[in-house]
């Protein structure tokens with residue numbers, strides 16, 4: 001897949017994320033309304049919030065990527081979710097050489113999923129291209145529209161621009177990169193707020209102060225949520241959704257006084273860096289959002305540049321970080337406005353780092369509807 005950073009960066013810059021606010025609000029409203037029905041009785045009701053968060057962030061990405069075709073796009077994230085489960089199961093057997101090429105039930109299903117995702121995406125792209133060429137539709141404000149519009153504007157007789165395969169790759173990447181990560185941020189935030197009810201109360205107080213009960217959060221209000229932002233940063237530090245990234249040396253180079261040849265693979269372990277006591281202090285493993293009270297740069301004890309990389313850094317920094325933070329603030333604010341929550345007796349705390357940081361046994365919480 002080719003890189004498409006210019007266009008994607010344009011798509012996810014703050015002003016673009018701001019325009020996504022109605023979509024965030026619509027998806028969050030669907031979620032809280034569903035929970036309101038479940039928690040309608042007097043007693044608290046148990047919900048595993050993780051699958052619901054995946055639905056929420058998948059819906060948001062579908063709308064952001066495909067605008068009016070988002071119903072068709074939803075199929076993609078459902079299939080990708082199934083694919084991730086199958087990959088996690090296959091990881092147990094990866095030590096068997098060539099395991100992924102064996103015609104096991106799981107491997108055959110994974111191949112079917114790849115084909116099915118491509119078929120759905122090709123259909124959406126072809127429909128949109130046809131409409132655009134016939135002048136029947138404007139590109140709209142979604143990722144696919146922007147990619148197609150930019151492609152049509154820039155391709156020349158000698159250069160046909162990006163191919164359908166590239167477009168499919170971009171759409172798949174956005175789903176994968178944007179859905180799982182943000183759903184984990186929201187899930188861990190709810191879990192942690194159950195473990196620290198004092199912070200849940202403080203965050204709710206702030207939200208109710210900024211948005212009167214029932215008012216849909218707006219951009220100005222969301223940017224004023226200081227406690228919620230501190231909580232989200234601390235969750236990103238302690239429960240980093242993407243636990244590490246890999247980098248390969250493209251030429252011989254010196255790192256930390258050691259000479260490495262080209263082609264060496266390195267792992268950058270974000271989760272370990274985020275728990276380093278030399279940087280964050282003796283309480284590095286504790287949930288203390290107040291460390292972010294004066295911003296990220298002042299959150300450590302050393303005063304040096306901080307290794308705080310929930311969204312990566314450098315050239316490949318996450319293009320969706322503003323988008324994700326705004327979406328997470330909208331989600332948490334709307335939930336805090338309507339519910340109080342605590343851990344269910346059936347919840348087991350088991351952060352499970354398999355590339356992403358999963359709650360291994362789910363996120364069963366007891367929700368109580370606020371008067």
Ligand code: HEM
Nearest residue numbers: 177178181182185241242245310311312316318319320324
């Ligand atoms: C809490 C939520 C998120 C976290 C923790 C997160 C984290 C990251 C990290 C660490 C990277 C860098 C990977 C690397 O260096 O190899 C990355 C890349 C990326 N993210 Fe995110 N992300 C989040 C949400 C999103 C969202 C909502 C979108 C889309 C709307 C998105 C789109 C991308 C894309 C397209 C890349 C690849 C950038 C490139 O390599 O050019 N992410 N993300």
